[in-house]
Amino acid sequence: MTILRSRFITGEVIENHAWTERLLSLRIRANQMPFRAGQFVRLQLPVDGELVAKSYSLVNAPDEPDIEVFYNRVPDGQFSNRLASLQTGDSIEISQPAHGFFVLDEIPASRHLWMFATGTGLGPYISILKTAEVWERFEKILLIHGAPIVKELAYADQIETWQQSNPDQFWFTSCITREKNPAGLHGRVTELLAKGELEKQVGLTIDKESSHVMLCGNHNMIDDMKASLAERGMSKHLRHKPGHITTEKYF
Structure with missing residues (x-):
C-alpha cells in the first residue's frame, strides 16, 4: 500500500468483533470523508x-455511515494486539481521506471479474x-x-446473501489448506x-480476452498468481499500459 500524506480524525469504537482469536473486524463511528470502495x-x-x-x-461501502476494517491479530504484533484490546466507546484516530487504486475506476472493461483473496485480503472486496x-x-x-x-x-452471511440474490452472476468458493473443506476446495489458491x-468447478476460464483478475x-x-497468469498472456494493469491484473499486497 502506498502511504500518502493525510490528516487524522478521531472516531469512537462501536464494535470489535472476533471471528476467531486472530481475525477481527473493527467498526468505528467517525465523520469520514467520501471514498471509493477498495481504498x-x-x-x-x-x-x-x-x-x-x-x-x-x-x-464498509461508501454509503455506509460507520468505518469498518478487517484485521489480523499477530501474536507478537504490538499494534494489532493494541487494536484487539479496544472496546466499545474507546477512541481511535483514522486518516482522511482514504487512499489507494484498488478500485473499480481503475479496472478496464471486461466480461468477468475474478477476485482472489487470502486472509484479510477479503476486506476490500466486501466493500466493492x-x-x-x-x-x-x-x-x-x-x-x-x-x-x-x-x-x-x-x-x-453477507457472501451467502449475494449468492442467493445473484445466482447467475455471482460465484464464490473457499480454498482451505489445513483441513477438509466440505463447502469448497482443499488446497492453495495458486495450486x-x-x-x-x-x-472446472465454476465452468469458466481465466483468459485475457474475457477476464480481469484482482x-x-x-x-x-x-x-505466484501473477507468474501463473503471465503464462496465459496476462499482465499487470497500469494506467499507461493496460493489462489484466490488479493487485494489493498486505504482507
Missing part, C-alpha cells in the same frame, strides 16, 4: 508511549461488492477466498488454479 485508511493509536499508524482496507457499480459492469463476478481453516471464512480445479492479500499468493 484504505491508516488507523493510529498510542503504543508504548508513541503514536503508531498502520494501513487497513475499508470493508456492496456497491451497485460492480453488478452493473460485469457479467460474472467470481470471489475466491483462501484461508487455513474453515472458521476463518469471515463475512459468510488449484494450476491444476485447473478452480475453473489479487489481494499475501504477497506470495500474489507473486
Whole structure:
C-alpha cells in the first residue's frame, strides 16, 4: 500500500468483533470523508508511549455511515494486539481521506471479474461488492477466498446473501489448506488454479480476452498468481499500459 500524506480524525469504537482469536473486524463511528470502495485508511493509536499508524482496507461501502476494517491479530504484533484490546466507546484516530487504486475506476472493461483473496485480503472486496457499480459492469463476478481453516471464512452471511440474490452472476468458493473443506476446495489458491480445479468447478476460464483478475492479500499468493497468469498472456494493469491484473499486497 502506498502511504500518502493525510490528516487524522478521531472516531469512537462501536464494535470489535472476533471471528476467531486472530481475525477481527473493527467498526468505528467517525465523520469520514467520501471514498471509493477498495481504498484504505491508516488507523493510529498510542503504543508504548508513541503514536503508531498502520494501513487497513475499508470493508464498509461508501454509503455506509460507520468505518469498518478487517484485521489480523499477530501474536507478537504490538499494534494489532493494541487494536484487539479496544472496546466499545474507546477512541481511535483514522486518516482522511482514504487512499489507494484498488478500485473499480481503475479496472478496464471486461466480461468477468475474478477476485482472489487470502486472509484479510477479503476486506476490500466486501466493500466493492456492496456497491451497485460492480453488478452493473460485469457479467460474472467470481470471489475466491483462501484461508487455513474453515472458521476463518469471515463475512459468510453477507457472501451467502449475494449468492442467493445473484445466482447467475455471482460465484464464490473457499480454498482451505489445513483441513477438509466440505463447502469448497482443499488446497492453495495458486495450486488449484494450476491444476485447473478452480475453473472446472465454476465452468469458466481465466483468459485475457474475457477476464480481469484482482489479487489481494499475501504477497506470495500474489507473486505466484501473477507468474501463473503471465503464462496465459496476462499482465499487470497500469494506467499507461493496460493489462489484466490488479493487485494489493498486505504482507
